[in-house]
Amino acid sequence: MKNLKIAVIPGDGIGKEVVPVAMKVLDTAAEVHGGIKFEFDVFPWSCDYYKEHGKMMPDDGMDILKDHHAIFLGAIGNPAIVPDHVSLWGILIRIRREFEQSVNIRPAKFFKGLKSPLANPKDFDLVVVRENSEGEYSEAGGRIHRGQDEIVIQNAVFTRKGTERAMRYAFELARKRRGHVTSATKSNGIVHSMTFWDEVFNRVRTEYPDVKTASCHIDALAAFFVTKPEMFDVVVASNLFGDILTDIGGAIMGSIGVAPSANINLEGKYPSMFEPVHGSAPDIYGKGIANPIGQIWSAKMMLDHFGEHELGQKLLDVIEEVTNEGIKTPDIGGSSSTYEVGEAICSRLRNL
Ligand code: NAD
Ligand code: IPM
Numbered sequence: 001m002k003n004l005k006i007a008v009i010p011g012d013g014i015g016k017e018v019v020p021v022a023m024k025v026l027d028t029a030a031e032v033h034g035g036i037k038f039e040f041d042v043f044p045w046s047c048d049y050y051k052e053h054g055k056m057m058p059d060d061g062m063d064i065l066k067d068h069h070a071i072f073l074g075a076i077g078n079p080a081i082v083p084d085h086v087s088l089w090g091i092l093i094r095i096r097r098e099f100e101q102s103v104n105i106r107p108a109k110f111f112k113g114l115k116s117p118l119a120n121p122k123d124f125d126l127v128v129v130r131e132n133s134e135g136e137y138s139e140a141g142g143r144i145h146r147g148q149d150e151i152v153i154q155n156a157v158f159t160r161k162g163t164e165r166a167m168r169y170a171f172e173l174a175r176k177r178r179g180h181v182t183s184a185t186k187s188n189g190i191v192h193s194m195t196f197w198d199e200v201f202n203r204v205r206t207e208y209p210d211v212k213t214a215s216c217h218i219d220a221l222a223a224f225f226v227t228k229p230e231m232f233d234v235v236v237a238s239n240l241f242g243d244i245l246t247d248i249g250g251a252i253m254g255s256i257g258v259a260p261s262a263n264i265n266l267e268g269k270y271p272s273m274f275e276p277v278h279g280s281a282p283d284i285y286g287k288g289i290a291n292p293i294g295q296i297w298s299a300k301m302m303l304d305h306f307g308e309h310e311l312g313q314k315l316l317d318v319i320e321e322v323t324n325e326g327i328k329t330p331d332i333g334g335s336s337s338t339y340e341v342g343e344a345i346c347s348r349l350r351n352l
């Protein structure tokens with residue numbers, strides 16, 4: 001029996017609704033498999049925790065997390081009580097950085113039973129490889145002369161190491177898929193970092209002569225995500241470009257509530273973290289109608305990470321079946337609750 005120790009951080013808002021449902025799905029998947037077992041350690045680290053303790057996690061929080069095979073996170077953020085930059089940098093971005101989760105993998109595909117807002121969505125199936133540790137998300141900068149005549153500097157930081165490793169990951173992934181990588185650039189307007197990005201891309205691609213490539217400015221690329229997403233296989237993007245593109249990825253599937261992600265520590269030195277693309281959705285929190293698919297599909301990515309590809313594929317098939325049968329939350333046109341969608345997935349998994 002393989003015992004998998006998972007640190008669970010439901011976080012804020014709908015994270016607290018979708019995470020328990022996804023944990024039950026994981027337990028059910030483990031039962032079906034027979035050879036794995038999940039041991040969940042649930043941590044209440046969140047904005048509520050901050051309110052009580054003045055910090056997003058205890059001082060030894062990172063040490064505690066380190067001792068797990070993976071981290072399963074819901075969402076962080078309750079701007080009514082803690083400013084977003086404090087809560088997110090206190091936990092989500094902190095974990096991504098300190099645990100060197102240097103790439104964030106975010107698939108989007110035409111999903112059976114989901115009504116895409118696109119008139120003719122075709123059969124798109126793409127993965128965005130988002131650089132996850134640097135770029136536009138940076139602490140380099142500052143503010144002087146607060147108030148009138150204020151000066152604000154926010155520096156983007158791109159390293160050769162970080163840029164290359166995201167690109168290499170994208171090429172390796174493309175080799176296992178349809179063999180195509182698109183680079184998201186903006187070197188026409190951002191003259192230092194994005195010309196560097198292009199240079200690195202042009203060099204790395206010579207190491208993968210079997211993989212076809214394209215380079216596309218982010219503005220046009222964002223539009224192509226809407227007009228012809230089927231043209232993409234793997235897209236490699238900087239931290240901010242990847243962030244924005246993947247909300248579009250969610251939207252064209254039918255809802256941001258279905259999009260999953262995996263923050264990967266490539267060396268296996270620290271745990272990787274699995275979380276949906278969406279946030280804490282304060283506008284719908286408490287109604288029991290949050291779509292749990294993004295969280296459950298993130299669980300599927302965690303199964304893949306543990307080498308359980310067959311089980312992961314079964315789970316994704318079951319999610320599609322349940323959606324196709326019309327057991328859906330309101331954001332994708334149904335009337336089921338978070339709980340009911342989870343139960344339907346568990347019962348179909350058991351009947352496999
Ligand atoms: P959001 O993703 O939380 O919500 C955007 C819209 O999508 C809302 O209308 C929401 O109701 C809807 N939505 C999101 N997830 C859904 C789901 N599972 N089912 C149905 N509808 C869903 O983005 P936001 O409103 O910009 O951010 C809210 C808070 O979450 C902020 O504090 C933000 O910083 C934080 N946030 C956290 C994460 C994270 O922890 N990974 C990611 C994004 C945003
Ligand atoms: C995401 C989120 C985060 C990000 C925020 C909450 C800091 O939007 O994971 O997509 O931008 O990385």
Ligand code: MN
Pocket residue numbers: 243244247277
């Ligand atoms: Mn985002």
